[in-house]
Structures are given as structure tokens and as C-alpha cells.
Amino acid sequence: MSIISEHGYRQDGRKPHQIRNLNYKLGVYSQADGSAYLEQGNTKILCAVYGPYEPKQRSRLLEDRCIINCQYSMATFSTNERKERPRGDRRSLEFARLMEKAFEAAILTENYPRSQIDVFCELLQADGSHLAACVNVGTLALADAGVPMRGLIAAASCACTPDGLACVDVNSREEMGIIPRLTVATISGQDAIVLAELQNRLHKNHLILILEAARKATAHVHSCLEAAVLTHIKAAIGLSSTTDNDMERDNIRFSD
Amino acid sequence: MKADSNSGSNIACSVGEGCSKYVIPGDRLFPISEQLKAGIGTYELFGHIYASLAGTLHMYTTTERDKETKIVEVRRESGKEKRHVMPYVGCIVTAKVQNIGQRFAKCSIHCVECSVLSHEFNGILRKEDIMPIEKEKIKLEQCVHPGDVILARVIGFGDNQHSYLLSTIEDELGVVSSVGDLGERMVPCSFSEVKSVVTNAREPRKVARIPDLNC
Numbered sequence: 485m486s487i488i489s490e491h492g493y494r495q496d497g498r499k500p501h502q503i504r505n506l507n508y509k510l511g512v513y514s515q516a517d518g519s520a521y522l523e524q525g526n527t528k529i530l531c532a533v534y535g536p537y538e539p540k541q542r543s544r545l546l547e548d549r550c551i552i553n554c555q556y557s558m559a560t561f562s563t564n565e566r567k568e569r570p571r572g573d574r575r576s577l578e579f580a581r582l583m584e585k586a587f588e589a590a591i592l593t594e595n596y597p598r599s600q601i602d603v604f605c606e607l608l609q610a611d612g613s614h615l616a617a618c619v620n621v622g623t624l625a626l627a628d629a630g631v632p633m634r635g636l637i638a639a640a641s642c643a644c645t646p647d648g649l650a651c652v653d654v655n656s657r658e659e660m661g662i663i664p665r666l667t668v669a670t671i672s673g674q675d676a677i678v679l680a681e682l683q684n685r686l687h688k689n690h691l692i693l694i695l696e697a698a699r700k701a702t703a704h705v706h707s708c709l710e711a712a713v714l715t716h717i718k719a720a721i722g723l724s725s726t727t728d729n730d731m732e733r734d735n736i737r738f739s740d
Numbered sequence: 741m742k743a744d745s746n747s748g749s750n751i752a753c754s755v756g757e758g759c760s761k762y763v764i765p766g767d768r769l770f771p772i773s774e775q776l777k778a779g780i781g782t783y784e785l786f787g788h789i790y791a792s793l794a795g796t797l798h799m800y801t802t803t804e805r806d807k808e809t810k811i812v813e814v815r816r817e818s819g820k821e822k823r824h825v826m827p828y829v830g831c832i833v834t835a836k837v838q839n840i841g842q843r844f845a846k847c848s849i850h851c852v853e854c855s856v857l858s859h860e861f862n863g864i865l866r867k868e869d870i871m872p873i874e875k876e877k878i879k880l881e882q883c884v885h886p887g888d889v890i891l892a893r894v895i896g897f898g899d900n901q902h903s904y905l906l907s908t909i910e911d912e913l914g915v916v917s918s919v920g921d922l923g924e925r926m927v928p929c930s931f932s933e934v935k936s937v938v939t940n941a942r943e944p945r946k947v948a949r950i951p952d953l954n955c
Contacts, residue, residue, distance in 0.1 A: 517858050536826050537859030592783060592792055598897070599826055627765060630825070632781065632792035635766025672766035713764045713794045 518629025635672035673706030781814030887919035
């Protein structure tokens with residue numbers, strides 16, 4: 485059985501280069517400094533960001549920049565079979581370390597020396613592309629928390645069929661067996677790759693193809709994240725700054 | 741959803757929304773020039789100023805040595821107030837004294853200027869940084885007590901204690917509220933004493949000289 489049918493469509497009706505529908509909500513928790521909820525197809529994730537705050541463990545403190553601490557957990561009801569161990573297994577620790585490295589590359593960590601930022605991700609429903617969806621919801625939560633970043637990190641996954649055709653944003657039925665899968669995260673949907681994870685074996689001629697397809701998919705995801713953040717800050721700031729907008733309208737000059 | 745992808749340079753205006761003042765992290769704002777500087781919420785990279793926060797774009801003009809300079813800022817809140825997330829060297833903080841020792845008092849920092857912090861930070865108020873007199877003449881228990889709310893200025897980092905060094909040497913800094921032995925509030929009644937609101941007992945403190953406070 486192949487991912488793509490003979491008519492060029494996938495099992496859920498998408499073309500190979502199409503991403504799934506993204507639904508979002510920012511500011512879910514009031515007690516967190518930043519929070520976000522994201523649905524990427526049927527993959528549903530909640531994320532909360534705390535910090536910058538003073539770290540409790542003195543040994544981990546860095547003098548020149550802040551520490552990014554990520555935790556990834558799957559809810560027990562998130563998969564088809566009930567998951568006995570929500571966090572702490574090898575895969576969740578691997579995801580957490582990969583997310584830490586990605587966020588460290590994007591966050592301006594030198595603004596907050598001797599401090600720590602915590603990112604907690606909880607997978608509510610599993611339907612493939614978990615790592616990419618976690619990175620997307622983490623960057624939304626960091627933008628909601630007001631943590632300065634070089635750009636929004638957009639992540640997307642990509643699978644490769646045996647004949648070298650790239651399918652982006654794979655779901656759980658496409659994440660099967662020996663299908664090679666690549667997860668790529670870029671800053672602002674451009675060429676700066678901050679996360680790359682490849683599973684299963686892949687021919688080297690196909691690597692460039694799925695890298696390019698994944699990067700294009702991150703550009704699409706970044707447009708969705710950009711719309712999400714813009715909608716949120718307009719709703720949060722726009723109502724109370726109508727007067728300021730009128731007063732400062734003449735001061736704004738844009739040049740490229 | 742058909743996504744409109746800006747694979748070239750990101751502009752501050754959102755595509756299809758006209759000229760908007762809302763920016764997101766990663767938006768390229770202006771090229772770096774002599775008359776333009778990056779302020780809060782922005783950073784410089786490869787000859788351009790980028791936004792690092794999601795918010796509204798602000799520009800204002802300052803004059804440094806007969807030279808006019810425009811500063812670009814991205815702010816999350818409306819208006820002129822600035823929000824701080826952690827203390828920095830030189831700022832005025834509101835702290836609460838946790839415990840006192842022979843040479844220093846431990847404090848927890850709750851506010852930075854006008855912003856309430858989401859998380860507390862530790863501070864150290866050393867004996868020599870409380871009053872502008874000789875170190876041997878200062879008695880720490882006559883300046884601050886546990887439970888006092890103080891105004892202090894951050895003067896640096898304590899290297900071995902991972903805390904912020906605080907100073908109340910200036911006249912406007914010091915104790916603004918205190919707690920008595922019975923847990924009642926003590927208010928400043930002069931420049932060196934606080935008075936209990938219940939028993940009228942007086943205790944010595946290094947009181948902040950704030951005109952609205954010392955009545």
C-alpha cells in the first residue's frame with residue numbers, strides 16, 4: 485500500500501505538498517506567562533511557557549544567557565491504545581532535547597542572563613507529526629509570553645515514497661513501517677534550519693527533494709503562525725490603543 | 741488554507757492588510773543607518789533591524805550631541821509604559837526583606853520600577869550599601885528588618901551567591917513599609933523611624949525619603 489493513490493491524492497484527500505488545517509488559540513492559561521493550543525489536523529497540543537525566572541538548580545545556571553528547559557508528554561488518552569507512561573520515556577526525552585536546541589537557536593537568550601525559561605508541551609491527541617506540532621505550538625506560546633525571538637520557528641514533517649515523491653505534514657497512518665520521515669524547523673520559514681530529524685533509511689538522491697519540500701511546508705506553516713500571532717496581538721492590543729494609533733500614525737515611516 | 745508565503749524579504753506590512761503597525765518576531769523593519777537605532781523589542785542582523793517581539797511598532801526621536809537619532813521599538817502593551825520581566829543593573833526595584841545576618845540582608849525582588857514581576861528574584865543588600873556612612877558605624881538591625889518592603893537600586897550581581905546586589909544609599913531609597921512585632925503595619929513617621937499604627941511604638945529604620953510617603 486502506498487501513501488499516494490494512482491490519481492495523485494493521499495488517503496485524506498490531500499495533494500503531496502498540502503499541509504493539514506491549523507487551528508490555534510493563544511492565551512489559554514492565565515497563570516502561565518504564555519500559553520497556546522494548536523490543532524494540526526487531528527494532532528492536538530497544549531503548551532505553557534513560564535519565565536524568565538530564577539533557576540532553582542544553581543549548577544545549571546549560565547552567566548551570560550538563559551537556559552531553555554523543555555518537557556514533552558503525551559496524555560494517556562492521546563493514542564489509540566492507552567499510554568501507560570505519559571512522560572520520561574526515551575522518545576519524549578529525545579523530543580524535549582530537540583525542542584530545547586531549536587528554541588535556543590531562535591530565542592535571544594543573551595537578553596536574560598542567569599535565568600531560565602520553561603516550555604511544557606502536552607499532546608492531547610496523536611495523529612502524526614508530533615515533533616513538528618510541538619515546535620509550532622511552542623513558538624506560539626513563546627510569542628504570547630513576550631520572549632524576544634529572531635523569528636517564529638515553523639516546523640513541518642515530510643515523508644518520502646519509494647519512488648522519491650515527497651509528502652508533507654504526514655499523519656499517523658502515513659507514519660508507518662519503513663517510510664523515511666524528516667522533520668525540519670526553520671526560522672521565519674526561510675533557509676535557517678534549527679531542527680532536523682530523520683527516521684528510517686533514505687536514499688541520498690531523495691534527501692534534497694524532501695528537504696526542499698519540507699522547507700516549503702515550513703513557509704506555509706509560518707504563514708499560518710504569523711496570522712495567528714497577528715490576530716492575537718490585534719485582539720489584545722488593538723482595542724486599547726485606538727487613540728495611540730491615531731496619534732502616532734504620522735510618525736510611522738516604512739522603507740525597505 | 742492557501743498560504744501566502746513570503747519567501748523573499750519579510751516586510752513590516754502584512755501582505756493584503758495594507759500598512760499595519762503590528763509586527764511579529766522576524767519581520768524586517770528598516771536598514772541600519774546613521775539616523776536609525778534599534779531599541780526595545782528589536783535586534784540587528786546583516787545590516788537590517790528586525791523585530792524580536794510581537795506587538796506594535798513605535799518610533800521616537802532623541803538628540804545625542806547635536807545629532808538627531810530615531811529609535812525603533814516594538815512594544816507589547818499600548819501606551820508609554822514599559823514592562824520588565826527581570827531586574828537589570830541600574831533599575832529601581834521593590835523588594836521584601838526575607839532575613840538579615842551580620843553582613844547582609846536577603847531580599848526577594850517583586851517589582852521592577854512600575855512592573856510587577858511574574859517570578860521573584862533574589863537580592864542581597866550588603867551592610868556597606870545601606871547608608872553613606874562608614875561601614876563600622878552601621879547596625880544592620882537598625883536599618884532593615886525582616887518583612888520590610890524596601891525600594892532599592894540594583895548595582896550588580898553577587899558572583900558567589902547568584903543574586904542581585906541591591907543598594908539603598910540614595911535618599912529616595914529605603915524602607916517604605918514595615919512589620920511590627922505583633923504583625924501590625926508600621927508606617928514611616930520621620931526620616932529614620934517607623935511607627936506602629938496600632939501601638940504607636942517607634943523603631944529605627946532607613947526610611948525612603950519620598951515626599952508623598954513621609955507625611
